[in-house]
Amino acid sequence: MSTREKITGVILAGGQGRRMGSVDKGLVELRGRPMAEWVIERFGPQVDELIINANQNAERYAAFGYPVFPDDIGGFAGPLAGLHAALARAQHPLVATAPCDSPFLPADLVERLYRGLTQADAELAVARTFDQPHPVFCLCRRDVLAHLDEFLAGGGRKIDFWYATLKVVEVQFDDEEDAFRNINTRDELDDVGR
Ligand SMILES: Nc1nc2c(ncn2[C@@H]2O[C@H](COP(=O)(O)OP(=O)(O)OP(=O)(O)O)[C@@H](O)[C@H]2O)c(=O)[nH]1
Numbered sequence: 001m002s003t004r005e006k007i008t009g010v011i012l013a014g015g016q017g018r019r020m021g022s023v024d025k026g027l028v029e030l031r032g033r034p035m036a037e038w039v040i041e042r043f044g045p046q047v048d049e050l051i052i053n054a055n056q057n058a059e060r061y062a063a064f065g066y067p068v069f070p071d072d073i074g075g076f077a078g079p080l081a082g083l084h085a086a087l088a089r090a091q092h093p094l095v096a097t098a099p100c101d102s103p104f105l106p107a108d109l110v111e112r113l114y115r116g117l118t119q120a121d122a123e124l125a126v127a128r129t130f131d132q133p134h135p136v137f138c139l140c141r142r143d144v145l146a147h148l149d150e151f152l153a154g155g156g157r158k159i160d161f162w163y164a165t166l167k168v169v170e171v172q173f174d175d176e177e178d179a180f181r182n183i184n185t186r187d188e189l190d191d192v193g194r
Helices: 035-046 057-063 079-089 110-119 142-153 159-163 175-179 185-191
Strands: 008-011 049-054 094-099 124-129 134-142 168-172
Touching: 008 035, 008 079, 008 168, 035 049, 035 094, 035 110, 049 057, 049 079, 049 159, 057 079, 079 094, 079 134, 079 159, 094 110, 110 134, 110 168, 124 175, 134 142, 134 159, 142 159
Parallel strands: 008 049, 008 094, 124 168
Antiparallel strands: 094 134, 124 134
């Protein structure tokens, strides 16, 4: 029987939330609880270490009881900046990501990404529903850090462009499409109920 390699999970909460009025989306309440707490509840049990990437309100995130760290390249460079900081801090050889604004993410997200990654012997596995990729739901090997370092140092910022330089496998979650619903605007928040 093979044992699963250990996985660090990072919640990406480093964005600016402009479409919601420049708020810290992870701290916005959905049905009375911050969205980050929903993500912690669903994502936390799937990984061996949980860490939170946030660029504002560090103390409020720390109150959830997990290590909190900012991007190590400035200027809100996008989710790759958060992944970069996470890869540098992760204790385990694999790193899984989940965004702070997806409170209903699949309970078997990491397990299925891990199966896809190892079966394909890929460097990175990314979730997809039908023809829609979900780039901020990924699992990758920690040792892609050097490669990401180079990409960022060369001015690269777009996650899709970086993925195109790696051995990537897409893992289908068509049966769980609703679980990838993310909340970007006040209207979307209203839709799922405050
Ligand atoms: N670390 C880090 N994460 C980011 C950054 N920008 C976006 N993210 C994260 O990437 C994921 C997708 O973010 P988006 O919804 O596209 O961007 P956002 O900044 O949160 O929101 P908008 O300003 O409305 O686009 C979320 O988990 C964000 O927290 C960034 O500059 N740094």
